[in-house]
Amino acid sequence: MAIQLSSGGQRSTTLLLLLLLLLLLFSTSSAITELEQAQIDLFQQYLRINTAHPSPDYAAATSFLSSQGHSIGLRSQTFFFSPNKPLLLLSWPGSDPSLPSILLNSHIDSVPVEPSKWSHPPFAAHRDPHGRIFARGSQDDKCLAVQYLEALRALKASGFSPLRSIHVSFVPDEEIGGADGAARFAESDEFKELNVGFVLDEGQASPTDEFRVFYADRLPWSLIVKAVGSPGHGSRLYDGAALENLMECVEAIARFRDNQFDLVKEGLRASSEVISVNTIYMKAGIPSPTGFVMNMQPSEGEVGYDVRVPPTVDIGFLRTRLDEEWAPVTRNMTYELFPRGPKLRDNGGRPLATATDESNPWWSVFEKAVIASGGKLSKPEILASTTDARFMRQWGIPALGFSPMTNTPILLHEHNEHLKDTVFLKGIKVYEHIISALSSFPANSS
Numbered sequence: 001m002a003i004q005l006s007s008g009g010q011r012s013t014t015l016l017l018l019l020l021l022l023l024l025l026f027s028t029s030s031a032i033t034e035l036e037q038a039q040i041d042l043f044q045q046y047l048r049i050n051t052a053h054p055s056p057d058y059a060a061a062t063s064f065l066s067s068q069g070h071s072i073g074l075r076s077q078t079f080f081f082s083p084n085k086p087l088l089l090l091s092w093p094g095s096d097p098s099l100p101s102i103l104l105n106s107h108i109d110s111v112p113v114e115p116s117k118w119s120h121p122p123f124a125a126h127r128d129p130h131g132r133i134f135a136r137g138s139q140d141d142k143c144l145a146v147q148y149l150e151a152l153r154a155l156k157a158s159g160f161s162p163l164r165s166i167h168v169s170f171v172p173d174e175e176i177g178g179a180d181g182a183a184r185f186a187e188s189d190e191f192k193e194l195n196v197g198f199v200l201d202e203g204q205a206s207p208t209d210e211f212r213v214f215y216a217d218r219l220p221w222s223l224i225v226k227a228v229g230s231p232g233h234g235s236r237l238y239d240g241a242a243l244e245n246l247m248e249c250v251e252a253i254a255r256f257r258d259n260q261f262d263l264v265k266e267g268l269r270a271s272s273e274v275i276s277v278n279t280i281y282m283k284a285g286i287p288s289p290t291g292f293v294m295n296m297q298p299s300e301g302e303v304g305y306d307v308r309v310p311p312t313v314d315i316g317f318l319r320t321r322l323d324e325e326w327a328p329v330t331r332n333m334t335y336e337l338f339p340r341g342p343k344l345r346d347n348g349g350r351p352l353a354t355a356t357d358e359s360n361p362w363w364s365v366f367e368k369a370v371i372a373s374g375g376k377l378s379k380p381e382i383l384a385s386t387t388d389a390r391f392m393r394q395w396g397i398p399a400l401g402f403s404p405m406t407n408t409p410i411l412l413h414e415h416n417e418h419l420k421d422t423v424f425l426k427g428i429k430v431y432e433h434i435i436s437a438l439s440s441f442p443a444n445s446s
C-alpha cells in the first residue's frame with residue numbers, strides 16, 4: 001500500500017512535469033507567428049535540396065528559388081555562363097532605373113558532408129526543440145537566399161516601392177572557386193547592364209551580440225620555389241647543392257610564417273590581417289623501384305605554398321624578400337608568385353577593399369540601417385578566406401560581406417552546421433531595414 005501510494009505520487013509528479021513541459025512548448029511555439037512558421041518552412045525546403053559538392057542539384061535549387069521569386073512578383077532570368085551551372089537573377093525594378101542598383105548575392109552550392117559524423121541527417125533540415133535547424137548550408141549560406149526573398153516579400157506586402165532597382169543573384173560554384181559562377185557573371189555584359197552600385201554578399205556568424213561585417217577578403221596566391229644545382233654523390237659535402245639551397249629557403253619562409261603567426265597569437269593582428277604561408281607540397285629525390293636513390297644528391301627540387309594576402313599589403317614586399325633572401329638567383333633559384341583569382345588591386349588600381357568610412361556613402365546607409373533594425377555592428381573586418389564579393393570589388397564596386405547571425409557559433413563547413421530559427425527570423429527583419437534603406441538611397445549620392 002505504501003508502495004502504491006508512493007508510485008501514485010510519482011505518477012502525479014510526472015504528470016505535472018509533463019503538463020509544465022507541454023505548457024513551455026506551447027508558449028515557445030506560440031511565440032512564432034504563422035508567417036514566421038511559413039518562413040522557417042521555406043528555409044527548411046531550400047536546405048533539403050542537396051546542393052553540396054561534388055554534384056550540387058542546381059536545377060532543383062534554381063527552380064525552387066525562381067518559383068519563390070514569381071510568388072513575390074520579381075522578374076526572373078536564368079543565365080548559363082557555363083553548361084549545367086545556372087545562375088538565377090531575380091529583379092525588382094526601381095522607380096528610377098537609371099540609378100545604380102543594389103545587388104544581393106548568395107551562392108547556391110555548399111561544401112560536401114560526412115553524414116556519419118552528423119547528429120541529424122545533413123539534408124533533412126531537422127529542427128530540434130531548441131529551434132536549431134541542422135543542415136549543410138544553414139549558415140553558409142542558404143539562410144541568406146531565403147532571408148533576402150522574405151525581406152523583399154515583406155517590403156512588397158507593405159506597399160514599399162524602391163527608388164533603385166534591387167537584384168538578387170543566386171550563383172553556382174562559390175565553394176570551388178567561383179570561376180564558372182560569380183567570376184563569369186561579374187565579367188559579363190549582363191552584369192554591366194545591371195549598373196550595380198553596391199553589393200551585399202555573405203559574411204560569417206558572430207558568437208557575440210554584435211553583427212560582423214567584412215570589407216575585404218584575404219586573397220589566395222600561390223608561391224612555387226625551384227632550386228637547381230649540380231648532382232653529386234650522396235657522401236660529398238659541397239656548396240650549391242639544389243636541396244641545400246631549397247632547405248635554406250624553406251627555413252627562411254618558416255621563420256617568416258612564425259613571425260606572422262606570433263602577431264596573431266599576441267593579439268596584435270587578426271588572423272585575416274597577416275600573410276599566411278602554408279607548405280602544400282615538396283618535390284625532390286630521384287625515384288628508384290623501391291623508393292628513392294639514396295646515394296645521390298638530386299639536381300633539382302621544388303616546394304609549393306598557399307599564400308593568403310590581405311589586399312592592404314603591398315605584394316612587392318614579398319617579391320623583394322624572395323629576390324634578396326629566400327630564392328636569390330645567386331643560389332640558382334627561381335620562383336613564381338601568382339594570384340589564384342583577382343589580384344590585390346581592382347581594375348582601377350585601388351586595393352581590393354571597400355571603404356568603411358564617410359568616403360563611401362553606401363557604408364553609412366548600411367550602418368544606419370543595421371542600427372535602425374536594433375542591431376549593433378562590430379569593427380569591420382577582413383575575411384580570412386574568400387567570397388564571391390572579390391569579383392565585384394574588382395570592378396571598383398563597393399561590396400560588404402554580411403550574414404546576420406548574432407549569438408551563433410561559427411559552424412560553416414563543419415559537421416552539424418545549424419542555425420537557430422529565431423536568429424534566422426531576426427535576419428529577415430534586419431534585411432528589410434537594409435534593403436529599404438539602400439534602395440531608397442537618393443541620386444547624386446552615388
Ligand SMILES: [Zn+2]
Pocket residue numbers: 107140141174202
Ligand atoms: Zn559561403
